[in-house]
Amino acid sequence: MTDVTDVNVGIIRFPGTNCDRDIEYAVNIVGAKPHYIDWNKKDLSNMDVVIIPGGFSYGDYLRAGSIAGITPIITAIKEFAKENKPVLGICNGAQILGEIDLVPGVFIENENARFICKNEKLKINTTRTPFTKLYKKDELVNLPIAHKEGRYYTDNLEELYDNDQIVLTFEDENPNGSLDNITGVCNNEGNVVAVMPHPERAVEKLLRSEDGLKFFKGILD
Known part of the structure; x- marks a missing residue:
């Protein structure tokens, strides 16, 4: 097993990112090393994990995430993901x-x-990702949501079920109208995870829930 202190976590920052310090705090809690990486960088070779925090990148102009999606760091993130390394996007991420x-x-x-x-009650639908592997399948967790553009939609719903790509679903209610209550998905390989809820805001009792802590502990192996 890798020494915990040797796990380097890149926290991507865009103009308008505002949850970067929350991510740093969560990464520090589990003992990994957080590193801020700005939108104009092109190299992630020294990172073991990449996390894209929440916020309002570029003010959500045009469409949430659209301007961030054409910045220099995106090429590096795609290459990082192609190497089967863990990538987590939270809310705006x-x-x-x-x-x-x-x-x-x-x-x-x-x-x-x-x-x-x-706060919402959510179900862990798959444990095959680096961020959910410490949970039990169908485990219920309590995590906060904070978004205006969080309604999930896809034309390939059946494929998501077939490939076990649904990560999180709303349990008691569907507050934003997401398709099939889905609020978190992963790529086919399972190393890239996108979730609308904020696990970094649920990492200690002072924050009313520790249910998000395993998202970050899972990256230590």
């Missing part, structure tokens, strides 16, 4: 991963066209 086709489907405007900020 999930929107970006959908925008650049590293995960199937897209996250579009909520059904009620309003920003939603609340």
